[in-house]
Amino acid sequence: MSLKLTRLICLIFMSIPFVTVAAAPKNIYPLDKGYLLEKNLYPDMLEIQEINPELVKLHILGFSGTEELPIYALEIGYPTAAKNVLMIGQHHSDEVLGVEIVFSWAEKLAKGVDSEKKIEAILHQYKFWIIPTINPEGYKVFTEGLYRYKRKNNRDTNQNNQIEIQWDGVDLNRNYPVFWDEDSTLPPTHRYYKGPSPASEPEVQVIISLAQKQHFDFAIFYHSSSTGSFSEKILLPFLDEENENQKRIYEETLVFAQKLAENLKRDYLRGKYEVSKVSSSRVGNARNYFFHIHNTRAILIEVGGIDKKSKSIVYPSARMKEKIVKKHMVALEKVFYESLK
Numbered sequence: 001m002s003l004k005l006t007r008l009i010c011l012i013f014m015s016i017p018f019v020t021v022a023a024a025p026k027n028i029y030p031l032d033k034g035y036l037l038e039k040n041l042y043p044d045m046l047e048i049q050e051i052n053p054e055l056v057k058l059h060i061l062g063f064s065g066t067e068e069l070p071i072y073a074l075e076i077g078y079p080t081a082a083k084n085v086l087m088i089g090q091h092h093s094d095e096v097l098g099v100e101i102v103f104s105w106a107e108k109l110a111k112g113v114d115s116e117k118k119i120e121a122i123l124h125q126y127k128f129w130i131i132p133t134i135n136p137e138g139y140k141v142f143t144e145g146l147y148r149y150k151r152k153n154n155r156d157t158n159q160n161n162q163i164e165i166q167w168d169g170v171d172l173n174r175n176y177p178v179f180w181d182e183d184s185t186l187p188p189t190h191r192y193y194k195g196p197s198p199a200s201e202p203e204v205q206v207i208i209s210l211a212q213k214q215h216f217d218f219a220i221f222y223h224s225s226s227t228g229s230f231s232e233k234i235l236l237p238f239l240d241e242e243n244e245n246q247k248r249i250y251e252e253t254l255v256f257a258q259k260l261a262e263n264l265k266r267d268y269l270r271g272k273y274e275v276s277k278v279s280s281s282r283v284g285n286a287r288n289y290f291f292h293i294h295n296t297r298a299i300l301i302e303v304g305g306i307d308k309k310s311k312s313i314v315y316p317s318a319r320m321k322e323k324i325v326k327k328h329m330v331a332l333e334k335v336f337y338e339s340l341k
């Protein structure tokens with residue numbers, strides 16, 4: 001090759017800009033570093049209480065049914081706050097983004113009350129009851145890297161005196177005592193097994209008992225759609241069209257859900273979260289229970305996005321998780337603050 005030609009080839013290569021190819025978003029399992037673990041829940045929540053012990057109280061509401069793991073709650077707010085808000089980060093073991101979101105919200109409230117005017121104002125109106133997970137058994141299995149498809153708790157549903165993390169357990173978001181009889185009866189090994197009777201699960205009984213003691217004006221339940229069919233949607237309860245009082249509360253719930261959705265951009269695709277217009281099914285889930293039994297404005301938020309190939313990403317890298325959590329902090333603060341006016 002002539003010297004001239006070699007120089008020419010070199011020049012052509014040098015003029016091609018370096019192209020960095022971004023890695024495709026994906027689920028990482030075992031989880032990336034930086035996710036909360038079941039064993040750290042207590043010390044981490046204690047730390048939040050210590051930020052502001054006057055305002056934050058750490059409770060153990062009860063224990064899980066098989067392994068008797070504690071179900072923790074942080075009560076955050078002034079005794080004079082007029083309204084109660086319930087936030088549950090998790091019912092289903094593999095849906096961990098909600099745990100991260102409610103945890104960060106608790107931290108933000110505890111830290112912000114002395115320095116941030118908006119948080120201070122929010123806490124004069126609302127008292128928050130924040131429960132990272134009502135399913136500590138499943139959360140432990142999932143976050144310890146033992147089984148990535150874990151959804152239910154660890155009840156020995158096939159009664160062979162062994163815990164089989166793949167098969168055993170009850171779907172806690174089908175076990176609430178409302179419309180339970182109308183839900184289909186699936187075998188105990190099924191992912192959506194609703195349990196042997198309504199509110200059979202101690203984890204669900206803990207939430208019922210709290211609901212009976214505190215009236216909640218709002219309840220937010222975080223989930224993640226692993227199939228991708230509900231990704232980045234906000235779901236409302238089933239509505240009885242004949243019930244006028246219920247329709248009024250439903251309308252208020254809808255407005256609240258829409259405001260949140262408007263403030264939440266999707267993770268990987270263009271656009272924002274949507275409020276699902278599909279009528280919710282009559283099953284024993286938390287939002288139906290709170291709405292129908294306690295007149296609570298109750299919503300479910302499906303966190304975790306889908307990529308261009310419609311693949312659902314519900315436990316992304318720690319970096320992406322931080323981004324998602326941050327976005328939810330901004331939306332929650334904005335919507336709760338604006339609701340004061």
Ligand SMILES: [Zn+2]
Nearest residue numbers: 092095223224
């Ligand atoms: Zn779920």
